[in-house]
Amino acid sequence: MWNDLVELLFQAYEQFSLLPLFIEIALAFIIIAIAATIIAYGAIMYKRYKSYVHEKRVAFINPIIEDLITEQVLLNDSLGRDIPTEEIEFNPEAITNKVYKKPFVRQILIDTLIQYRKNFRGEVGDLLRKLYLDMGLDKDSFAKMKSVRWEKKIKAVVELTQMDITISDVTILPLTNSTNASLRAAARNAYIQLSKNEPFKFFDIATEPLLPWDQLEMFKIITTTKDIAIPNFSRWVSYSSNKSVVSFCLKLIAHYDQQSAVPAVMELLNNKDHYFRADAISCLGKLSAEASEEKMVKIYNHQPLNCQLEILKAMGNIASGKYLEFLKSEFLFSSNFDIRMNAARAIIKHNTQNSRLLVEELMEMTYEENQLIIKHCLNPLIKY
Amino acid sequence: MSNILVIEDDDIMLKAIRNILRKDGHEVITAKDGKEAFEKLDNEQYDIVMTDLMMPYANGLEVVSRIRSNSEKRNVGIIVCSSVGNEETITEAFRLGADDYLKKPIMAGELMIRIRKLLANRSGNVKLVTKKK
Numbered sequence A: 001m002w003n004d005l006v007e008l009l010f011q012a013y014e015q016f017s018l019l020p021l022f023i024e025i026a027l028a029f030i031i032i033a034i035a036a037t038i039i040a041y042g043a044i045m046y047k048r049y050k051s052y053v054h055e056k057r058v059a060f061i062n063p064i065i066e067d068l069i070t071e072q073v074l075l076n077d078s079l080g081r082d083i084p085t086e087e088i089e090f091n092p093e094a095i096t097n098k099v100y101k102k103p104f105v106r107q108i109l110i111d112t113l114i115q116y117r118k119n120f121r122g123e124v125g126d127l128l129r130k131l132y133l134d135m136g137l138d139k140d141s142f143a144k145m146k147s148v149r150w151e152k153k154i155k156a157v158v159e160l161t162q163m164d165i166t167i168s169d170v171t172i173l174p175l176t177n178s179t180n181a182s183l184r185a186a187a188r189n190a191y192i193q194l195s196k197n198e199p200f201k202f203f204d205i206a207t208e209p210l211l212p213w214d215q216l217e218m219f220k221i222i223t224t225t226k227d228i229a230i231p232n233f234s235r236w237v238s239y240s241s242n243k244s245v246v247s248f249c250l251k252l253i254a255h256y257d258q259q260s261a262v263p264a265v266m267e268l269l270n271n272k273d274h275y276f277r278a279d280a281i282s283c284l285g286k287l288s289a290e291a292s293e294e295k296m297v298k299i300y301n302h303q304p305l306n307c308q309l310e311i312l313k314a315m316g317n318i319a320s321g322k323y324l325e326f327l328k329s330e331f332l333f334s335s336n337f338d339i340r341m342n343a344a345r346a347i348i349k350h351n352t353q354n355s356r357l358l359v360e361e362l363m364e365m366t367y368e369e370n371q372l373i374i375k376h377c378l379n380p381l382i383k384y
Numbered sequence B: 001m002s003n004i005l006v007i008e009d010d011d012i013m014l015k016a017i018r019n020i021l022r023k024d025g026h027e028v029i030t031a032k033d034g035k036e037a038f039e040k041l042d043n044e045q046y047d048i049v050m051t052d053l054m055m056p057y058a059n060g061l062e063v064v065s066r067i068r069s070n071s072e073k074r075n076v077g078i079i080v081c082s083s084v085g086n087e088e089t090i091t092e093a094f095r096l097g098a099d100d101y102l103k104k105p106i107m108a109g110e111l112m113i114r115i116r117k118l119l120a121n122r123s124g125n126v127k128l129v130t131k132k133k
Helices: A002-018 A021-074 A103-119 A122-134 A137-145 A150-162 A170-173 A182-192 A212-224 A236-238 A245-253 A261-269 A274-284 A292-302 A304-320 A324-333 A335-350 A354-363 A368-379 B010-022 B034-043 B060-069 B087-095 B107-130
Strands: B003-008 B027-031 B046-050 B077-082 B100-103
Touching: A002 A021, A021 A103, A021 A122, A021 A354, A021 B010, A021 B100, A103 A122, A103 A150, A103 A335, A103 B034, A122 A274, A122 A368, A122 B107, A137 A150, A150 A170, A150 A212, A170 A182, A182 A292, A212 A245, A245 A261, A245 A274, A261 A274, A274 A292, A292 A304, A292 B100, A304 A324, A304 A335, A324 A335, A335 A354, A335 A368, A354 A368, A354 B046, B003 B010, B003 B034, B003 B077, B010 B027, B010 B100, B010 B107, B027 B034, B034 B046, B034 B060, B046 B107, B060 B077, B060 B087, B077 B107, B087 B100, B100 B107
Parallel strands: B003 B027, B003 B046, B046 B077, B077 B100
Antiparallel strands: none
């Protein structure tokens, strides 16, 4: 049988080698295409079968898990009786059931507990965490942290963060500087949420950039996490060599109105990078740092357009009234539309007797396009 | 025993709230979306309606608005329970007629107390109305 097959293949090859070249190429393509289709189709079928089996398992196990959580947590008789959560005991038989030894059941259990914890805080939330610990599910999460696959590591970090389980600095800090952007972001977010004393310690070792989307996520976490220790961010403005960390710290300085950071931020006005300077100017404006106005006016003429615009916006925020003449001349004599627009807005933002008189004066003395700019800026319904 | 309609599209949350409220001695009817909620509201009287905000078919604000515009159901107590925490949405819910607003994640104890208080207020109001009549 085997010999017959070999002989058949040999004959087929002999006949194949007698065919013209272009037929040989066409046949080779056909065979490759058929093989690739069979492999792809097989892979799809295998994946579908796996997900079907998983769904079946989940459908079978979900009611068991929900019963466990309902009986042991939601309907626990000790709830609402002023008993500390740590002292509440679960039914040992219920939590040591054989079914909870299977890895896929434990994973579904972790996912379900996380889902519950997203919806419940207080005693129920604490009891969910205790159930997670008492069933040893934290060990599963820590085991995933050791995986070589980054998706598993992210899952572990998210699980431990959601369950408020402290991860040692030795484990998490290297991940905050991982070359994988997703893992890096998850680890940084976890570090901020879990580290009680120094949630921004990873800024010290960050060599990888904080991507704009990561900054947005982190900003949301920092501003919404309760009892977070907010440090003086000027420390990183002065010493960090990571530009994205400095840029992010400037945003945080402005958000937390850290007036003590003004000198450190003013130092950045001498920085060679004009994007940096623009961020620093914007930060000074938001801090209403009057002390920086003189320097900003001094450097104004040597700046690229983005920095000039930021200076004009900052002067509108600071609104000291000392540089109305400067703003007036920029509005009247600049050939750039954006500069005139921002100068007009800065004058109007002063909202003082002098600034209002200046606006009236400008309306009388200037030409039609500039009058339109002033009218546009005076309209409180137009923000941009 | 009070009759409570819980409208929530998250299965886990729906079952959890149902179990908590049943433990507290209430009769609980559930609906998974706005459409199912409207059907149940048309067919039965409830003492309290507890609704999520973001749901398929009709959102929680529409549910609140529809209950308040129906003269027969105007006295139903309404609690909105949502993860949406912005001022605009919360004030809009109260403006439309919600009696209470719970922000997720919720505390089970707090939920039970708020439900009991709302029921007590309602029964007080009903007594006042019957006395005036």
